[in-house]
Amino acid sequence: MDPRALETLRAVRTQGGVTAAADVLHLTPSAVSQQVAVLARDVGVALTERVGRGLRLTPAGEALADAALDVAVALERAQAACDGFLAAPRGTVRVSAFASAAQLFLPRLLSRVPHGVDVECADEDVAQADFVGLTDRIDIVVAHRPDGAGSWGDRVRVVPLLREPLDVAVPTGHRLAGQETVHPAELAGEAWISVREGFPISTVLAAVAAASGTEPRIVHRINDFHVASSLVAAGHGVSLLPRHSHGGGEGVRLLPLTGVRAGRRIDALLRPDRAERLVVRSVLDELCALAAEIDG
Template identity: 50%
Template sequence: MDVQRLRVLRELADRGSVAAVADALSFTPSAISQQLKALAEEVGMPLTEPAGRGLRLTDVGRALAAEAEGVLTALARADAAVERLRTTPRGQVRMAIFPSGARMLLPGVLARLDDVAEVDLQCRDVDMNPAEVTALAADFDVVVTHRDEHAPPHAVERRVVVPLLREPLDVVLPPGHLLARRRKVRLDELAGEAWISVEVGWPVDDVLRSLALHTDTRPRIVQRINDFSVTEELVAAGRGVALLPRYSTDDRGGRRLVRRPLAGVRAARLVEAVLRTSAAERPAVRTVLDALCAEAASLTGA
């Protein structure tokens, strides 16, 4: 089978449409359709079927796409074997990372890579939700993402998931709040507060809703802000309380904000790196993963 056609099938499995594959691979949609048709003729069985105005993979197409990743991984492994003959890892590594994760991890990761001159880490901050990770892993070598620790894990088919850290979520209060003197705060004590959360379906909002179900309370959400630095400013100004991640919140030693753990419940987000198995074979990518893991360990004391 033609490797390029297998790559086209893999991209269709990840991106979901011929147009998206064409855009990613810099081909016309017609050329992509021809590649898929030729591959189906090689296999002797239909790989796609109509779905509305687009296409979707048949069972045979999905099975072959899974095997295609294995073939492409083997090719990447062969490239890596040659790469390892060089004295240092080299090449560009593209990384997508969610904004508060970038605030927490990126400066330290870049500092750790300063001595690896041949690795060029190119980063983009992406305000992602878990459903978008698969598509992002098709565009980037490494995707640093986060999810509620009670949420389902990321799909691992044709993916490598590297755990980085568990980041507890604390209640964040204005310094003059009545509960600021407490060592821990129960969620039911905050039932009457104005809450600042994030968009529905994003990890921190999932945690707040799951905590609400656990404690039989209904939080009164007055603002939905995805940028945690804005949320910090609103809490500091007395506009509400919030759940914010422990290691990436700038409380300025308690002078600007007061962080308190939740009593009686576990609330945290899991920070993970997700990448294709083929990308994981590149020495430069592994160097970036090592820097991510080391920086995460330095934050948690692991």
């Protein structure tokens, strides 16, 4: 019952395959396959079953993968118990954030981390369903989800950072630009600039449009808010942009929505075992404090 093999099994589950698991574990697919084979032989139950050209975990495999998480947590706790006797937390922490949050958080986070702690940043913008998978490669994943969307599941630790309202961005010359707020009904017929399918904000737009009673007319799908903002400024449509992290832009006016609650939640996602590491905790604490500052 090798913890490394258990970790490998978990990776196979979360990454959805041997090859993908091998990727995050920095191993060859062969090694991964052998590890789960040995594991299955040890416990005497099949842990995986072929499905198509891939595989999935059997119920026993699922149960073992769940238990593997507790093993990993216990091991990290053991490590932390010793690190507590050292002077200060040291080590490197990998942090990722989707583009706009990266701009909002990462520069200020980097200037806050104490000496001896290395923070490796990355901007990872993935579809909603893929944020959790990132936690295998990255210690702290800053992710976002629309208000009221389902949670991230019970296999990751979720630390809420911020709730950010989504405003309607219109060009300064727009017929609505003079208003202080805007109601969904006033937006019927507008040309919308949304994000790619599956990305967090797209469902919010659908909800806003539903409140206006009409199907939204989406003319562009742009993930980068800077680009979207520029397109809005140039009069190519209106868009939903986050109030704090829209990336700023000339020629654009943000109008808070009334009559409908539109916003996104920004959460930090961590694997429970990684969350036990003292270095990770220290960086996470800074991130939370930073979020509190921004919110306040």
